[in-house]
Amino acid sequence: MVLKKLLVGWQVFLYFFIQIIDIVLSDQTQIDSLWFELKEQNALIVKTLPDQKIVYWQLDSQGYIQKQVNLIGCQCPINESDKSFVDQDVLYIFIYNTGVYYTAQFNDIKNALDKSSYGFYIIYQQFIESWFIVRKDLGLNIIYDNSSPDSSNVIIKKRVNLFYENDSKWIIYSDHDDNKNYAFWKGVQYLIPFGEFSNYQYYLIDENSQLFFDGLNSIYKLEFDNTNKILILEKSITLDQGSIFSQPFTIPGYQYQVIVVYINQQLQLYDTQTLNQLYSIENSLIDKSSVSKPFNLILTYQNVLIVGTNKYTLAYQQNAFSSQKISINNKYLLPCTDIVFRKYFQSILFDSNNYYFITMDDLVCLPSQYMDSKQGFCI
Numbered sequence: 001m002v003l004k005k006l007l008v009g010w011q012v013f014l015y016f017f018i019q020i021i022d023i024v025l026s027d028q029t030q031i032d033s034l035w036f037e038l039k040e041q042n043a044l045i046v047k048t049l050p051d052q053k054i055v056y057w058q059l060d061s062q063g064y065i066q067k068q069v070n071l072i073g074c075q076c077p078i079n080e081s082d083k084s085f086v087d088q089d090v091l092y093i094f095i096y097n098t099g100v101y102y103t104a105q106f107n108d109i110k111n112a113l114d115k116s117s118y119g120f121y122i123i124y125q126q127f128i129e130s131w132f133i134v135r136k137d138l139g140l141n142i143i144y145d146n147s148s149p150d151s152s153n154v155i156i157k158k159r160v161n162l163f164y165e166n167d168s169k170w171i172i173y174s175d176h177d178d179n180k181n182y183a184f185w186k187g188v189q190y191l192i193p194f195g196e197f198s199n200y201q202y203y204l205i206d207e208n209s210q211l212f213f214d215g216l217n218s219i220y221k222l223e224f225d226n227t228n229k230i231l232i233l234e235k236s237i238t239l240d241q242g243s244i245f246s247q248p249f250t251i252p253g254y255q256y257q258v259i260v261v262y263i264n265q266q267l268q269l270y271d272t273q274t275l276n277q278l279y280s281i282e283n284s285l286i287d288k289s290s291v292s293k294p295f296n297l298i299l300t301y302q303n304v305l306i307v308g309t310n311k312y313t314l315a316y317q318q319n320a321f322s323s324q325k326i327s328i329n330n331k332y333l334l335p336c337t338d339i340v341f342r343k344y345f346q347s348i349l350f351d352s353n354n355y356y357f358i359t360m361d362d363l364v365c366l367p368s369q370y371m372d373s374k375q376g377f378c379i
Contacts, residue, residue: 028356031047031355036083041106043058044059054072056071056118062361069109069115071109071117071120078096078097078098079097089107091105093120102120103122104119156189159175159176161173162174169204170204171183180192185231188226191229202214205247205248206272218238219237221275239263240264244295244298245259245262246305249300249302253315256272258270258271266282267284267286268280269321279321281325284325291333296333299330308330311328331352349363365378
């Protein structure tokens, strides 16, 4: 795998005034459509193609691969319900269909040499009924026995009818016993007093600003009442058909993160903390007729948006937002397969046929350039 070397002479600044940029990708690796992201560890677990190796990639802050460790003995991932996470220095990979947990010491993987290999252990999870169980220590009594649970290690134990989860901090479910609906958020259970269960399979957009997508056409800002343990709907916005919105990102000079949404046939900028509109991007009509999943269209990287073959560079100066639009030769989309289940990582993209890990500097900048996060443009 070749890592791009970035060499920039401090004396020379080149300015390009062109209408069409052809993207040349020097760093791209074809991967399987399923992968795991370890956010806190800034790492990915993917299956590379065509060799079909399960590998661990340690990334740097710019998304470049610093190290690859081959993972042995893990037939994963198999489908989108599979999970991976690190708890108390143990890496867990859970295969939903078989109920198998693969485990490994995470520090051993993190400290392994580049191109080395590391093996997994297997432990089995029993499925008796549909239970939602939260443990203090996942490593204790992970093979759950309903007849004799370790109550000292259990925080929540409920039999559930319906269950939805797209992030371990955010889980919603229908209680089998009282037929009420609950949200499990950062270790606390909250009653959901509004809506039908099928209508709020909320996708967690951003943890800090507590923004959620309802799976239909609205983005909600939710409040968690810690006194009464009730979920409160604070504010919402309704999207155009296709439910097109970006991941939250930062524009240099503006203190909060922003999100771009498609409303009234126009890309609009909203503050993630207040869900107030900040700016409308002119001439940003999206042609949705050529794509089956328009919610995959917006790619973000720092303060740059790529929507189809249009690139928008956003800026904030003198208390005002601005945007610069140019046409580019882009064929990539987000790799989401479902409007609610938006598994997203900025360097994994889809070209209508295959999935690739792509260095994002190569996508938004000219060859030999990289994106300067402080200045907000390629140098």
